[in-house]
Amino acid sequence: MIAQALENPWIRQLVNAAMLLAVINLGVLVLIYLERKVAGYIQSRLGPVHVGPRGWLQSVADAVKLVLKEDIIPAPADRFMFVLAPFFVFVPVLAVFLVLPFSSGWVAYDFSLAALYVIAAGTVAIMGIVMAGWGTNNKYSLLGGLRSAAQLISYEVPVVLAILAVVFFAQSMSLVEIAEAQRGFRWFIFQPPLLVAAFVYMIGQLAETNRTPFDLPEAESELVSGFHTEYSGIRFAMFFLAEFANTFFASALAVVLFFGGWDGLPGLTGALWLVLKSYVLVFVLMWIRWTLPRVRVDQLLGFAWKVLVPIGLIVVLWAAASVVYARGVAR
Amino acid sequence: MNPLRTLLGGLWRIFLGMGLTLKTFFRPKVTIRYPYERRPVSPRYRGMFYLKWNEEKQRLNCVGCTLCAQACPTDVISMNKVGKGTTAGVDEFVMDLGRCMFCNLCVEACPFDAIYMGDRYEFAVTEKEGSVLRIVDLAQGGPENARRNVETLMRLQAEAAEKGKPGESPKPQARPAEEGA
């Protein structure tokens, strides 16, 4: 009966989507545990140890706690915006996983304009954050929301430029083809222009995911905790999950763009290679988070427009030139 | 300095910092997993009070001279003295820890080696009345020592009464600390 139900394309896509959702959330729970463990080990302490064997169930316990906790809507808040904001932040992050190729066969939808789609879907989250900042009618959240709007927009540009450089090399916007172009260990990171592009991309994504040294929107020491100060319970969980899902996606995309996606030694299946590589990148992001202090708003924007964007432009030109030169020589 | 050099110099110093955090990542950790493991406490630790129990005389050293109560800046100590001279002692010793600063002035003021601060630091209570400690909580060796103390004092008083002579006032035993505040 199940097999017969699976023929119907709608049901299959639904199951597909449900499976993808489950994988993402499970991955995020593992990520949260990893973050707390890595933070602990870097700060010469143990991190979570009590809940479950060696603390594995800590993030599950957190999730259950957040779900059961009473989520308060502050009286002066603009209810409509307050309630809607978490969805505006959470949904785009999930939507973006649609085009991520775990391995050649495993992709929810092989979209030919995947790169463009990723960038477009990512910007919707900015609206969510500003809505949260404005909706809670709290001065700290307002500051946090406005800061993050400025930050996300200005770091969108270097990320786009970096992806553009990769697209030149792969001659296609589809992530699957980009990954295919790198099979057999010919990863794009070894191309000189794309090495710089990877550097620009990673710093841009650091800012996109609001992580130190760019975690201004939720700077604990200044704005208490920025735009999600007044959120609690399930709504705060959505912000929390969104941030970690975004971090995972940023490193997974970096793996697809620069580190050859599912291409790896024949031992493991493709998808596991991709997840393994992106976890290494996530570790680097965490490592950076627990070492560096936070930049100030004007320095943040100055760095984006005066340093990253020029480098991005140069990289795009350099990539285009090297592609044309390679094509010229080939013919 | 040209911008490229500052950028690379800055990057290099960031990597140095990250090298340190990575090294600490692999270094042994300092966490003491309380309550399973405990941090050793120094012999002079100023924790929960106790009234010293004198084994041979089967009584508490305290003779109720209230020197500690006078030395206390926040009137924490109050007591009920029984008997006179060598048979003097206390049958009730109340410490209102809600006002105590753990400043050790009472221990220094006591000439009879009677009150000390031990090494117990877990004495949280759920309501304010719980922080008022009686002699049964303070006597070293638990409540039955408090009971035995009162019995010994009664016995001494009875003997002194039938011998008809009040004992002379108790001489402070030898005590390392000098005459206190």
Add this chain to the structure above:
Amino acid sequence: MSLEPRTDPNPPTAEPETPAKGPAIDAQALHQEILDLGTQGMVMNMGPQHPSTHGVLRLILTLDGEEVMACEPMIGYLHRGLEKMAERRPYRHFLPFTDRLDYVCSLANNLACAQAIERLAGVEVPERAQWLRVALMELNRIASHLLFLGTFGTDLGATTMLLYAFREREEALALLEAITGARLTYNWIRVGGLPDDMPENWDKGVLAFCDLLESRLPEYDRLLTDNPIFRRRTEGVGVVSPEDAKAYGLTGPTLRASGVAYDIRRWAPYEKYAEIDFDVVVLRDGDTFARYLARRLELEQSVRILRQVFDKLPEGPIASKVGKVLKPPPGIAFSQVESPRGELSFTMVSDGSPNPVRVHIRAPSFANLTVLADLVAGNKVADVVAILGSIDIVLGEVDR
């Protein structure tokens, strides 16, 4: 004490009421009214309950976006009236209260109070006690400066610095607990000396700690001092000129970072500081980074002092005889001690009775805080946190 909320000294200006519903809106007048409105700053409360005000300090910030237009510090949330309490007790009973002033370096308060009473009553302190007091001061200074390093790092986002600094501070507190019995509120200085001698091979423990600290200081530099982001966040921020620093009565590392060499341990040496060879850390720029660096370098000086104390420590009594009831002759006396935050001074007035007539506590944090309002105007919100952190105040001694 009245419990209704404190009136806001400068309530946001009332909204201009909309003109009455006349038949025709005078566009010109309305336009002019909008122009006159100008940008109305957003009045925001930072504190008294805020992660980085280091205690119950309330800053009323008038913001124009991220820029701070005006700042008014409000204090008094932790006022317990300690000075009035002192007037109701004998001199020596007030000593334990002084732990609760600058609770991060309470031995400095104990010493300042005891020193004032000793000067008022003319009590001599034996040599050994003076040397041990110097050791206690410097150990407590190290613990206080380590706490500063940790919280200042966290204020700027480097939370790992807090864990590293507190890991070393834990060793210092263990040493202080070994000799005094307490970890924070020591109350371990008496009028005329110390309550007890140091446990044996306590000095070996302190020297071992000095070596450990000296091996860890370069690590702090790699994490904070040399970090370009930290430098960019602190250099040139909140600059105080030497003249302003002196005029505002700043003391301690906050003053010496602006180039004024005023360190009570060298300016008016007390206890055994005159016989100890150490350098006063004086920098020039007077910005937030200089204030941070001043405390960071003072750690090395304190280690240097600790090493000299133990090879000059003489044998002898630990406290001098002081009668049961202390009645100082009528008069006025003041003590001066270099606490990690600056010049801590107790001024005492006696009329011959066992209780003091007046005990005034000149707290360095109280004086250093006066400069915050002018320093912060024109900077960003993130700088407010950095500048406040760099002045390193403790609200216990600001409010008393």
Add this chain to the structure above:
Amino acid sequence: MMERDFGSALRTALAGLPEGAVESLEVSGSVATLRVNLGSLRAVLESLKSFPEAACDFPANLTAYDTGEEMFLVYRLASIERGWQALVLCRVDRSEPAAPSVTDLWPGFNWFEREVYDMFGVRFEGHPDLRRILLPDDWEGFPFRKDYVSRPSGSPLRGPQPIDRGAQG
């Protein structure tokens, strides 16, 4: 040696003042204690600061004390370069305490004057913003005056006692 030139420096600095200005001046070690009457307090402080020899330009401390019969202001000014300090005592009328503000000479004394006003009720003329600094703005009475009556608020166990705000200072 230090005392002689500090004493002489002070005398030259204060030479220009009217006769009764400085009631007494003793120097012991590096601290000079001056008793000054209220009328010429401002003049003495100005000369202490501006006179190059004395150059007491560092506002170390400002407080007051009330013995029940008389109330005194205590200024302590230090000269960081020369390494000495001057303790200036000045009697103030108890019923109507008032004194000239020196915030323009030493901005550091701004909060100190506000605290003395808050606790003793001494009105400092010329102070830019004389408000209470530690106590709530609507607090009546000046707590540090000896005639301020306020029974202790009771121990936590006996529960809050009715606080008698006491006769106004």
